[in-house]
Amino acid sequence: MGTHVKxxxxxxxxxxDAIAAxxxxxxxxxxxxxxxxxxxxxxxxxxxxxxxxxxxxARRICAMCPVRAECLEFALDNPRIASYGIWAGTxxxxxxxxxxxxxxxx
Numbered sequence: 001m002g003t004h005v006k007x008x009x010x011x012x013x014x015x016x017d018a019i020a021a022x023x024x025x026x027x028x029x030x031x032x033x034x035x036x037x038x039x040x041x042x043x044x045x046x047x048x049x050x051x052x053x054x055x056x057x058a059r060r061i062c063a064m065c066p067v068r069a070e071c072l073e074f075a076l077d078n079p080r081i082a083s084y085g086i087w088a089g090t091x092x093x094x095x096x097x098x099x100x101x102x103x104x105x106x
Contacts, residue, residue, distance in 0.1 A: 062089030
């Protein structure tokens with residue numbers, strides 16, 4: 001009798017576990033953008049009219065950002081997306097130079 005009872009409840013428990021899991025919010029993997037300081041700042045600051053290398057508000061925020069390295073890596077790997085504005089405290093000209101240096105080193 002003991003084996004029959006265990007086998008009887010096993011499929012029901014599996015179904016109950018599946019239903020409970022379906023109602024749990026999905027676990028999203030960490031994304032560097034979740035911790036970026038620029039997410040809470042004015043987006044206009046990252047697209048200045050003139051970028052002469054001066055320490056603008058965007059550059060000051062980037063200097064304190066905990067995910068600056070990840071941001072720069074993204075900007076260098078995705079030039080079509082990150083071709084304009086300030087990314088990781090760098091200008092579009094600085095990123096172009098870094099991409100050229102990467103190609104030479106490869």
